[in-house]
Amino acid sequence: MNKVMLIGNVGMEPEVKYYDTDQCVAKVSLATTERGYTMKNGTKVPDRTDWHTLIFYRQMAKIVEQYVHKGDKIYVDGRLHYNSYDDRQGRRHNVVEIVVENMELLTPKPKTAVSASAVNPQQEK
Numbered sequence: 001m002n003k004v005m006l007i008g009n010v011g012m013e014p015e016v017k018y019y020d021t022d023q024c025v026a027k028v029s030l031a032t033t034e035r036g037y038t039m040k041n042g043t044k045v046p047d048r049t050d051w052h053t054l055i056f057y058r059q060m061a062k063i064v065e066q067y068v069h070k071g072d073k074i075y076v077d078g079r080l081h082y083n084s085y086d087d088r089q090g091r092r093h094n095v096v097e098i099v100v101e102n103m104e105l106l107t108p109k110p111k112t113a114v115s116a117s118a119v120n121p122q123q124e125k
Contacts, residue, residue: 002079002080003077003078003079004076004077004078004079004080004098005075005076005077006030006032006052006075006076006077006098007032007073007074007075007106008030008031008032008033008052008073008074009030009031009071009072009073009074010028010029010030010031010068010069010070010071010072010073010074011028011029011030011031011051011070012028012029012070013069013070014026014027014028014056014064014065014068014069015027015028016061016064016065023058024057024058024061024062024065025055025056025057025061026055026056026060026061026064026065027053027054027055027056028053028054028056028064028068029051029052029053029054030051030052030053030054030074030076031049031050031051031052032049032050032052033047033048033049033050034047034048034049034050035047036048052098053095053096053097053098054076054078054097054098054100055081055097055098055099055100056100056103057099060100060103063103064103067105067109068105071107072105072106072107073106073107074103074104074105074106074107075103075104075106076098076100076102076103076104077100077101077102078098078099078100078101078102079098079099079101080096080097080098080099081096081097081098081099082094082095082096083095083097
């Protein structure tokens with residue numbers, strides 16, 4: 001099973017690109033933080049923040065474009081996607097992305113925003 005679930009804060013405005021007729025893909029950076037703690041001997045372990053690249057397709061990408069902004073808290077679940085590429089100097093880079101299948105907006109929005117924050121792309125098929 002390939003399943004990832006994350007709750008975190010959006011690190012930048014979504015990057016949305018349109019292709020074909022009315023189809024798009026959105027890319028979002030998400031920060032998740034593991035809170036620090038103090039060990040019994042007094043040693044302090046600091047917070048640890050990890051950054052994740054989220055990819056949204058089709059209708060979900062359009063919703064992200066309209067309603068998701070830098071600083072928003074969101075819940076996503078999806079699957080890991082591994083990719084690699086060679087840069088201009090010939091060095092290989094490995095990339096791990098999360099292809100989002102479900103999303104829930106956790107940041108409260110003004111009353112003019114979407115009333116149902118849960119989105120499921122399976123319903124659009």
